[in-house]
Amino acid sequence: MAKTKDQKKNVVAEYKDKIAKATSFVIVKPSKLTPNEVAQFRREIFDFGASFNVVKNSLFKIALKESDISGLEMEAGEYAVMFMGQDYIQPSKMLQKFVDTTITKEKDKKVALVAGYLENALLSAEQVKELADILKSEYGIEPA
DSSP states (O other), rough: OOOOHHHHHHHHHHHHHHHHOSSEEEEEEEEOOOHHHHHHHHHHHHHHOEEEEEOHHHHHHHHHHHOOOOOOOOOOSEEEEEEEEEEOHHHHHHHHHHHHHHHHHOOOOOOEEEEEETTEEEEHHHHHHHHHHHHHHHOOOOOO
């Protein structure tokens, strides 16, 4: 069922609120994730003040624009966002583990990094991956 204009405004306002409250967020492109995989990941990151939500692309783009965040390219398809609070290191580690270990029977990854946002800077998928690698190599931080 299509959303009304008021419902869409409410969704945009909800996204803007999550963006404003988050210290950082990472956008991923999920493919063939099961509800159990998503629910388990949400439980794992909850205690660290993070949330994982599938987003409506067009409405999320509006929320980003209204939050003065530009430069993000999102193609057609399904996207999800992990919003993080003060602790972005532990949820980031957990996301990296989720990306690396959630695979199909054909050994394809079910989650692909798209972009990130940290300390008022937009990060490419490569930069998000590099940040995870830096945390791992320089600080000995391994995925949980």
